[in-house]
Amino acid sequence: MVVLLSAAPPAFAHGEGESVEGYALVQQALAHLAHSSERASVMDAMEKVDDALATEDQEGVNVAEVEQARAALESGDIAAARSLLQDSIIEAMSALAPAVGEETGTTIVHDALPQRSGLAGGNIGFLIASITILLAGVALSWRFRPSESVATLRARLLRPDSTTINAQTPNTTEAAK
């Protein structure tokens, strides 16, 4: 079985883009459910579960658990369905060889990592430090702003009697030391 599972990445049905290995179809159902719990995603997951139950290659898949997962999906218990689907492919996952090429190496499909779970501890410190740095940067860029705007420069350079004193050229800097 190890040889069978690790021999190639999931094959795809012609024109459908759908895998025919049972464990891969179960993983696809899990991907839909992890992505969103909206009705459309659940329907997509259900379709994949049906494909997994119908496919000939069910090597390493606990079909009974997949059937239970389908029933859980129908009853709207997505958490139970995900748990059952994950458990149903433990055997297949444990037999996978290290991923090469474009193989995913995925064995468990977790939820998306939640974003910030509230401002606390270190985050408050980082936020205060960042605000301070931002204010310092703004103050410094104001302090070292150009002495003349482009509009002023333009007015000055277009004056017929325009003369320019480059007060900050290296030569004058040297002379001032």
Add this chain to the structure above:
Amino acid sequence: MSSPTPTTSANVTPTKPSRTRRALDVIDERLGIRALEYPVPEHANSLWWTLGGITLASLGILIVTGIILVQFYSPVPEEANASVRNIVTNVWGGQFVRGLHFWAAQAMYVTAALHLMRVFFSGSYKKPREGNWLIGVAMFGLITFALFTGTIIKWDQEGFEALGHNIELGRLFGAAGAWFTPEFSDRLPILLRLYGAHVVIIPGLIIVLVVLHGLLVKKHKISPHPQLPTDASGEQAPASEPTAPFTHHLRRIATFGVALFGMLGILAVLFPPLLGPEPVAGVEITRPPWNFWWMFTLENWVGLPGILYGELGFFALLLALPFVDRNPNRYWKRRPVVMTIAVAVMLALVTLTVLMAVTPAQQHLGM
């Protein structure tokens, strides 16, 4: 200092330089830092003329945060997603550093695009700066590729679907795109090779091009402002324009860099980047990062080749610009043809991007 003491009259006591000054002199004597004090025209210190420097500041933040992240990231398919989760949840400050890295990448993309637009609208790509424009366009391409590989290596569903596009596009290129396909080195995970590209090849190339870019700016001097007079050649600022030492330009960039760092830190805390579920092959359920939306609308219309044609067309336009546009004027009102084309292109990009924002993810791979 070993230099001879200057002769002074008996009545004048020379001022003794401060310790700091003397320390700086010692360093300068050995490193020649004052060579950077060459004069640049005053307009170079305006915000628009410092956008390239701000892009460089973003690169600096990316390199530092990237060095920290690689200490904890595992570029192995079985571990990659989990290692990013570990960085966010178990490494002290990991979420902040990852957030800084993500937002600095966004900042680099945006400031590079704005810099490109500034150079375009001010006609700074014209003679004799055509070569430097090409280097800038190449850097923008590398920045886009760095964003793309960064999306892939977090190894979630979004990243894996991006990889799927990467592979399919590589195949469309035939032999020229072989490196982007898993068949190129089928004993290794492609993730590992893209990680190598993300942390070594792309930043290395960007740094080489940044050095070339800077040397060419030094050689050709800062381009004239289109609203100010030029010298007789029309290619340089006039001698009558006030100047400031280049070190003041660097100082101005540094101050903007500090402000940028603070802003990115705030974004990193308040809007940390997402990490999706581990990838699964055979489904396409995510949307690409916003930077690529315009291409993916084309893909929705004409399939995968849409990305290829769109990207090639966009960069071909940018690369051809200085050779096609022979109008010597730099002020935008005197360049109606190229301005009309530019506005049309930008409107098209914005429209395609907005269309993607309101379109659900569609299946393209394996079709």
